[in-house]
Amino acid sequence: MACVFAAGAYALAYDSPRTDMSLARLPLMLTVLALWGLAHLVVRRVANGADALLLPVVAVLHGTGFVMIARLANKWADLQTVWSVVGVGAFLAVLVLVDRPLDLRRWQWTCLGAGLVLLVLPMVPGLGFTSGGARIWVSIGPINFQPGEFAKILLAVFFAAYLDERRTLIVQSEHRLWGLNLPEMRHLAPIAVAWGLSVLVMVGQRDLGSSLMFFSLFVVMLWVATEKTGYLVVGSALFLAGATAAYFLFDHVRSRVEVWLDPWSRFTDRGYQPVKALFGMANGGLWGEGLGNGQPSAIPAAHNDFIFAAIGEELGMMGAAAVLAAYVLLVGAGMRVALRAQRDFEKLLAVGLTTILAVQTFVIIGGVLRVVPLTGVTLPFMSYGGSSLVSNYVVLALLVRMSDATARELREVPSIPGVRERVAMRLAQRRETRR
């Protein structure tokens, strides 16, 4: 279904004289279609108990984004195809390598370390560089990537594992301070350190969207784990205080907020991009101008942060609302994984990963629609960009894996050994026979 949908969209865009798409690029689309076919087959084989909604919804989002990117410019379509291959490859690799999600628990401190290293990496002289105003890029040889995209997954794993282990301790060790129930510092310390560091680093790298994402990830996970609303209140208060401080301390934050409140009078400089995006979407109206018939290239970064505006222009409110609905389905499916999960670690990890997806989606679409100030994060699965696509496919793989694990546990599907386990078994058998 999703494949037919994406192929149809591609044909529509190709038909328009206003794009420079050519037949020579058709193999790119076919490659991406084949990738989903492969992914689907592998999921049936190694995770047949997984939620049947997850992969198709992602395929629809990824496909719509891919067609829009290909329609905007050939050069991006070329690279996006490469990223799609790498992304789906990462999806399959994680699916095969992580047989039992619970195994991830053992790696919690490694995850924390690696996550923090990745976060700091862009600030290392010689490695990191600044693009689009944020120092969140790392360049190793010919490959440029945003390590923060992967750090978010690693930190989610760490938090899930840590909170799973100590949530009772955290809750029980509470003492009252200033009318608030606070847990003992030593239980909360690693969380506070990781959270503080990541937020600090992200602020230092001038990437507000990501720091907001980390912030909500930690607060939400803490809240879900401890079931204490106090964390939500304190977290929100901290966030408001931080946002206010940032507004007065940093010029770029202030200018973002000012542009958010009134982009119209700043049309000739900083307000140009958001206003152009609104014009584009208004021109699209209810039904859109049709794929390939609009002028989304007039919006700066239409293939990247502003891809939702390009969708709104060419597919209209109907198309954009369908995309929103797809994200709601995805978030809903992620939450269902969390609800059904039988172990707290899996629950927490699923909640964390889904929160990352939901907050990131809300922050960027909300930025484009002027619901919140604009911050530069990518739209999961749709925006152009390798790091984002690959890391979100890893998130998807983890969700699929956990959903499958739950189904096996509930005996909905027979519990068969995982690929790695089978390999291990076979090696053991061989050793046996040799003896």
Added chain:
Amino acid sequence: MNQRIRHLTVAFVVLFGILFMQLSNWQVVRRDALVRDSRNNTLDRERFDSPRGRIVTADGVVIAESVEKDTGEFRWQRRYPAGDLYPHITGHYTLSFGSTQLEHLERRLLSASTPGAVEVTVRDDLQRVAQAALAGRDGSAVVVEVATGAVLAMYSNPTYDPNQVAQHSGAAAEAYLEVLNADPEKPLLANAFQERYMPGSTFKILTTTIGLETGALTTASTFPNERRWVPPNTDNPIQNYAGKTCGGDLAEVFRRSCNIPFARTAVAIGPSEFVAGVNRFGLDQTLPFDLQGAATSTFGGTAGDFDNSLALLAIHGFGQGSVQVVPLHMAMITASVANGGVMLEPRVVKRTFADDALVIPGNGTVSSPIDNIVRTTPVRQWRRTMAATTAATLTTSMEGVTQSGTAACCLQIPGVRIAAKTGTAQLNPEGEKQRSHAWITAFAPAEAPKYAVTVMLKGTSEEISAGTGGRLAGPVARQLLVAALNGAQ
């Protein structure tokens, strides 16, 4: 834990619901306003870089064209050969800053796959005279053809060079626009039709008309010779220009432009009749003009406002106070006197053509096969301002102004009868440094009117503020009438 997860899910659904509401807000609810916004004229680079049709004047001069370039990212450059002579009519066509006026209004025709062309009613010879006669002073000059409402010249100072805005270097164009936007006199706006000014004594044309039509005034009316008159509801006396003693019959007080007789007439007419009268001239209504952003002339109050303040009505009677008129509107009012009381819609587009290649401008005219014409702008009546008899009486009074009145110094052409009214709109309060706009509005020949002219010099300089409408604006109007009457058409 599950309950928290459910709450979280609900929270996310609510957040996405907000996104959906805002999406429908932009794409449906506020769509029309956004689509109509003049900045919403995004051109992709491909569409931008295509040849566009020409804009030519009625006497065959090209004032906007696309020329091929050898260097740079784009092949086609929009060029305005006359520089700063026509920006307020052609507008400009840019990649990043949108397009304005005819470049915007006629965009579908000009940038069609077979580009069309636009012919304007403006005559290049008259437009050049207007620019030269204003000699860099802030203000505007308008020439209108009485029989059709066609604008034959319309030039405003300060002006700007559309070539600089249309240059492909975005940074250079932006720097130029910043300078223009910072100028307090607003060069991007044509003060001939996008601004309004206190009309001073030129407004006495309206007061006289309303007086004659309501019977408050007749050709036999006489006014006492006086220096001061205290109107009702106040202790402050009204004075004549420069504190002179002034009076006599209608012809004399009109010729000499006494203030007190018209103040008395306004009070005699009364608020409701007076406001109804100015509305017949189209005040407080949008000028039906075929360029963007025409300003609206205003009388500065409703009948109710003046009921308890007849003194204010008295002051408005001779064009002071809060009454403001758009110069082009004054030209149309003047033309309506010349036209026996019929006021036409002013217009600047003469004809549009389907194929630019079939249009041959030159030798003082524009030729094209008849079937290439898309549209010829029709002559349309806007309002009936007065009876033909009233128009005849006014014409006689206005001829007196040039024969022996306030314009006798400066608006006489041997062998041509000219009807005119001057205005010196005093902007400063009593006792402060003199600051005034200089106006003249006229038509000729008085016995068979062809052209109406309105010249307004803004009181932004010492020279203009020290002079009168007759002395300052008169010579400009004279040059324009001479050129129009001797011209090719």
